[in-house]
Amino acid sequence: MQAGEKVICLDNYFTGQKSNISKWIDHSNFELINHDIINPIELKVDKIWHLACPASPNQYQKNPINTAKVNFMGTYNMLEIARNTKAPLLLASSSEVYGDPQVHPQREDYHGHVNTTGIRSCYDEGKRISESLCFDYKRVHNCKVHVARIFNTYGPRMLPNDGRVISNFIVQALSNKPITIYGDGLQTRSFCYVDDLIEGLMRLMNKDHSGPINLGNPMEITIRDVADLIREEINPSIPIVYKSLPEDDPLKRQPDINLALTALDWKPEVNLSRGLALTINYFRSIISTI
Numbered sequence: 143m144q145a146g147e148k149v150i151c152l153d154n155y156f157t158g159q160k161s162n163i164s165k166w167i168d169h170s171n172f173e174l175i176n177h178d179i180i181n182p183i184e185l186k187v188d189k190i191w192h193l194a195c196p197a198s199p200n201q202y203q204k205n206p207i208n209t210a211k212v213n214f215m216g217t218y219n220m221l222e223i224a225r226n227t228k229a230p231l232l233l234a235s236s237s238e239v240y241g242d243p244q245v246h247p248q249r250e251d252y253h254g255h256v257n258t259t260g261i262r263s264c265y266d267e268g269k270r271i272s273e274s275l276c277f278d279y280k281r282v283h284n285c286k287v288h289v290a291r292i293f294n295t296y297g298p299r300m301l302p303n304d305g306r307v308i309s310n311f312i313v314q315a316l317s318n319k320p321i322t323i324y325g326d327g328l329q330t331r332s333f334c335y336v337d338d339l340i341e342g343l344m345r346l347m348n349k350d351h352s353g354p355i356n357l358g359n360p361m362e363i364t365i366r367d368v369a370d371l372i373r374e375e376i377n378p379s380i381p382i383v384y385k386s387l388p389e390d391d392p393l394k395r396q397p398d399i400n401l402a403l404t405a406l407d408w409k410p411e412v413n414l415s416r417g418l419a420l421t422i423n424y425f426r427s428i429i430s431t432i
């Protein structure tokens with residue numbers, strides 16, 4: 143929208159909310175359609191940003207069959223539009239294609255370690271089949287595809303009940319509730335601030351590179367240390383409670399971003415303490431409505 147492009151936004155509001163796009167709703171370049179991409183739709187477009195699918199384990203496990211359908215049927219429907227219109231398609235894939243990785247950090251040529259029958263597989267295998275479909279449409283129909291493997295991302299406008307770690311910890315600390323660490327908290331993740339991620343996605347769409355390309359912040363941190371950073375920022379006396387580790391929760395995760403560096407000239411700019419401060423400010427501003 144800021145680049146003056148016309149935007150058609152499809153959402154079924156499973157995890158999205160209208161308030162996030164309220165400032166564009168009456169704009170003449172903006173059209174909002176309440177649509178679930180599991181169902182086909184005909185559109186005349188010249189770029190497709192396929193970002194659909196809940197990304198929080200909490201949310202995508204609520205209706206796992208639907209999650210698999212969004213990833214297969216939704217991606218199929220979007221690729222059919224790409225085939226008919228010749229529009230390039232960017233797929234928001236995920237670091238979850240690496241599963242519980244046995245190679246660390248994860249490079250794009252690592253094929254992953256995914257449990258095909260576990261509670262995460264609707265999403266992990268979903269993203270894997272959506273990548274397969276993209277590359278088959280490229281080979282069979284000459285479609286232009288761009289596949290981003292997105293690592294843990296956070297920032298303002300996450301839902302308070304999203305369920306992922308950063309929003310959970312911030313909302314808990316701001317509401318004076320104990321911080322819930324799953325397992326021993328020594329598992330690691332690498333957190334990318336949303337603005338950095340969006341910059342990476344835009345560069346990928348505008349380059350002649352199909353990917354897959356990892357997009358994430360390589361700064362790896364334990365979940366315990368995330369809890370401490372957030373407590374220090376909000377209230378160091380907030381207690382921590384330890385809960386059981388969800389099934390198949392990956393032990394560690396860190397992107398190798400050398401490909402993004404060379405192919406897109408991209409690296410994240412916002413460090414975790416700055417990104418957390420911005421995210422905490424956001425949740426502070428909406429906390430009265432939570």
Ligand code: UDP
Pocket residue numbers: 198199200294305306307308310311322323324325329331365387388391392
């Ligand atoms: N986690 C936690 N407490 C929470 C939410 C998540 O300790 O309230 C842990 C979770 O078990 C995982 C990590 O934080 O090890 C990241 O979880 P998240 O759901 O944010 O994303 P994931 O990387 O697992 O998809």
